Amino acid sequence: MRDALSVALTVSVYGVAFGAASVAAGFSVVQSCLFSLLTFTGASQFAAVGVVASGGAGISAIAAAAMLGTRNALYGIQMAPLLKVKGLKRVAAAQITIDESTGVALAQAPRGTDAMRLGFWLTGTGVFIFWNVFTFIGAYGAKSLGNPASWGLDAAVPAAFLGLVWPRLETMYLRLVAASAVAFVLLVTPWMPAGLPIIASALVAVGFGWRER
Amino acid sequence: MLWVVLIATSALCFAIKLVGHSVPERWLANARLQRINALIPIALLSALVIAEGLVTKNHVVVDHRLAGLAAALAALFAKAPFPVVVIAAAVTSALVYHLH
Numbered sequence: 001m002r003d004a005l006s007v008a009l010t011v012s013v014y015g016v017a018f019g020a021a022s023v024a025a026g027f028s029v030v031q032s033c034l035f036s037l038l039t040f041t042g043a044s045q046f047a048a049v050g051v052v053a054s055g056g057a058g059i060s061a062i063a064a065a066a067m068l069g070t071r072n073a074l075y076g077i078q079m080a081p082l083l084k085v086k087g088l089k090r091v092a093a094a095q096i097t098i099d100e101s102t103g104v105a106l107a108q109a110p111r112g113t114d115a116m117r118l119g120f121w122l123t124g125t126g127v128f129i130f131w132n133v134f135t136f137i138g139a140y141g142a143k144s145l146g147n148p149a150s151w152g153l154d155a156a157v158p159a160a161f162l163g164l165v166w167p168r169l170e171t172m173y174l175r176l177v178a179a180s181a182v183a184f185v186l187l188v189t190p191w192m193p194a195g196l197p198i199i200a201s202a203l204v205a206v207g208f209g210w211r212e213r
Numbered sequence: 214m215l216w217v218v219l220i221a222t223s224a225l226c227f228a229i230k231l232v233g234h235s236v237p238e239r240w241l242a243n244a245r246l247q248r249i250n251a252l253i254p255i256a257l258l259s260a261l262v263i264a265e266g267l268v269t270k271n272h273v274v275v276d277h278r279l280a281g282l283a284a285a286l287a288a289l290f291a292k293a294p295f296p297v298v299v300i301a302a303a304v305t306s307a308l309v310y311h312l313h
Contacts, residue, residue: 006294013296031219038223041230043258048222050265058214064223068257069226070250076233094230149310152303155281158266159302162285163295165258177252181259186273189264194271201260202253209249 007059007100011127012134015162018045021157025053032139041098043164044068047198050157056195063199075102075116082116096124153213173213180204277313281306 014150015036024031027049035045044065051061076097082105085093101124108119148154160174181204185197266282267273284305288298 002223010295013299017299027215027219031215035223038219039226039255041226044222044226047257047261048218050261052215052218054264054268055270058218058221061218062225064257064261065222066229069229069251071254072226073233074247074250076230076289077236077238080234081238090234091231094234095227097230097233100245117245149277150307151308152281152305152307152310155266155278155285155306156299156303158262158278158282159285159299161258161261161265162282162289165255165262166289168255168258174252174255177255178259181256182263185263186267189268189271189273192271194268195264197268198257198260198264201256204260205252205256206249208256209252210245212244212248 004155007104007123008126008130010196011100011130014042015131015134016138016141017156017160018049018131019135019140020142020148020153021046021053021138021140021160022049022135023139024153024157025049026186027052027139029139029143030138033132033136036135039065040095040131041069041072042131046157046160046164050161051195051198053157054194056198057193060193060195060199062098064195067202073098075099078102079105079120082113083120093120093124096121096128098124098127100124100127111135120166177204180208277306277309280309 003019018036019032022035022045023029027035035048037047039048046137047068048061048065051064052058074093079102083093085207101120104123105116105120108115142148145151145153163179169178181201184201184204188197188200262282266278267275281302285298285302286302293301
């Protein structure tokens with residue numbers, strides 16, 4: 001219960017941050033809300049509006065979002081044999097297959113498959129509702145606030161990315177990957193069109209992941 | 214352009230999710246693919262921190278946003294919960310922006 005509350009609170013703040021970031025990037029309130037309803041995978045949404053905000057090409061925004069979304073396919077592969085759903089229910093399950101729902105489902109493993117399924121559906125739908133409601137609040141709020149820099153919104157977005165990556169940096173090796181990506185972007189930024197360094201940083205992941213450690 | 218980004222991003226992200234639910238497990242079992250895939254969020258999210266916090270167009274720029282990022286980093290080191298991290302960054306950045 002405490003976990004659910006903390007997940008809900010975190011999702012709410014992320015949702016507000018996304019709505020605000022999306023409006024600051026030039027998307028309308030309606031477009032921001034459609035992002036959260038249809039794309040519904042936080043890091044990808046932030047990346048898409050982030051690339052647009054930095055003046056990147058549309059194709060760069062789409063590619064960065066898609067690359068960040070690929071992990072959801074791996075989650076789906078783990079969840080499909082557990083859920084065993086068909087048709088419309090499978091479409092719904094696919095849409096709510098994200099970090100949180102998969103994470104909670106896997107954490108319920110010691111309590112059996114029923115608990116895992118329940119964890120997946122409850123977390124997925126719960127996050128879906130919170131994420132969309134708070135995207136609207138963030139987008140609508142940002143629209144009435146005006147200049148994003150005046151409210152610190154332009155710093156809240158990179159801080160949100162920092163908050164997303166921070167818990168993943170569990171080992172020295174993973175910190176090295178992150179540091180390399182940082183160095184890479186600083187190095188190539190003057191030479192590449194805006195937005196492209198973000199996608200090109202996937203090369204850092206390819207370089208590190210190519211060989212077994 | 215914005216509508217294209219919105220629709221293409223949504224369609225692709227949903228297709229990726231649906232593929233995961235539809236393909237046989239062995240299709241994505243390639244060890245190299247899995248290693249790279251596990252590292253992609255770390256590389257891209259780290260890149261986004263810099264691209265959003267230290268870059269304007271294609272120049273590396275130090276401004277109020279860096280003060281905000283420093284505050285976020287301090288909050289993370291202090292094991293602050295996520296909302297505190299983002300709010301610390303926003304407040305610090307806004308302060309520096311107005312003092313300037």
